[in-house]
Amino acid sequence: MLLVTTIVFVVSVAFVVAAFARGVRRRRDRSASTPERPAPSSERSLSRWVAGGVAITVVILVALLVASVWTGRTIASLHASSAVTIEVTGHQWWWEIVYDDAVPSRRVQTANEVHVPLDRPVVLKVTSRDVIHSFWAPNLHGKRDLIPGYTTAIWLQADRAGIFRGQCAEFCGLQHAHMAFDVVAEPEADFERWLDGMRQPARPPQSETERRGRDVFMTTRCAGCHTVQGTDAHGQVAPDLTHMGTRSTIGAGTLPNTREHMQAWIRDPQASKPGNQMPPNPLSADDLQALLAYLETLR
Numbered sequence: 524m525l526l527v528t529t530i531v532f533v534v535s536v537a538f539v540v541a542a543f544a545r546g547v548r549r550r551r552d553r554s555a556s557t558p559e560r561p562a563p564s565s566e567r568s569l570s571r572w573v574a575g576g577v578a579i580t581v582v583i584l585v586a587l588l589v590a591s592v593w594t595g596r597t598i599a600s601l602h603a604s605s606a607v608t609i610e611v612t613g614h615q616w617w618w619e620i621v622y623d624d625a626v627p628s629r630r631v632q633t634a635n636e637v638h639v640p641l642d643r644p645v646v647l648k649v650t651s652r653d654v655i656h657s658f659w660a661p662n663l664h665g666k667r668d669l670i671p672g673y674t675t676a677i678w679l680q681a682d683r684a685g686i687f688r689g690q691c692a693e694f695c696g697l698q699h700a701h702m703a704f705d706v707v708a709e710p711e712a713d714f715e716r717w718l719d720g721m722r723q724p725a726r727p728p729q730s731e732t733e734r735r736g737r738d739v740f741m742t743t744r745c746a747g748c749h750t751v752q753g754t755d756a757h758g759q760v761a762p763d764l765t766h767m768g769t770r771s772t773i774g775a776g777t778l779p780n781t782r783e784h785m786q787a788w789i790r791d792p793q794a795s796k797p798g799n800q801m802p803p804n805p806l807s808a809d810d811l812q813a814l815l816a817y818l819e820t821l822r
């Protein structure tokens with residue numbers, strides 16, 4: 524496309540320059556200030572030029588359209604045997620991330636953090652659960668809208684290690700600005716290690732406090748919305764918390780993932796991210812500390 528449009532640009536500019544030069548020359552040759560009426564024969568030749576120009580333009584545009592649709596389809600249906608497929612679902616206002624596997628116990632579910640191996644094609648299958656979002660990690664790929672009920676594919680490949688910041692790029696409601704994510708690009712071995720870690724169910728609580736924290740989690744509303752693999756918590760409307768401790772932020776980039784911020788978030792998520800779908804939790808101080816201790820075991 525760049526080649527074709529460059530040629531078109533150069534040719535068009537050449538014609539403009541030629542026409543301009545011709546006009547200057549004519550004006551110099553003849554001092555007459557009234558423009559002459561073109562002879563009928565030259566008028567016919569003029570309309571032939573214009574018709575030719577329009578025809579070439581139409582042909583080029585149709586060819587580019589066909590090429591673009593064809594390339595888009597090829598990329599969308601890309602199934603390179605080595606490609607990693609990741610499912611991304613937009614929610615108001617967080618990202619559900621799934622690494623599917625034919626073996627159900629090897630399926631990985633997480634949120635707001637996408638890990639990809641270096642130098643390998645990655646196919647992201649994106650969709651939305653509620654409104655239109657847009658998945659965008661500017662250093663890795665172009666924007667792609669997430670349409671409810673419709674799955675599209677984005678293809679990307681990371682050639683250098685690092686953490687790439689991403690952001691919802693389509694206004695999707697009150698907390699649109701707090702709908703960020705990280706793409707962590709890492710060497711294949713690190714990626715596999717991470718994936719293996721994510722496949723493990725949550726470690727059972729060890730201490731008395733942790734056990735109490737788990738009970739608080741299971742008996743208050745937390746478990747109705749959140750999943751913790753390996754426990755009775757199977758909620759599907761909120762981020763999977765099985766390995767919450769490995770994530771760098773709380774609330775899709777809203778707060779750093781520290782104990783203090785976690786405490787504030789659980790007490791009242793509406794304070795730092797007003798309008799989000801998690802309600803405040805008026806817990807006793809002991810219950811809250813136990814819950815925090817339990818959440819810290821989810822690594």
Ligand SMILES: [Cu+2]
Pocket residue numbers: 613614616655656657691692693694695699702
């Ligand atoms: Cu969004």
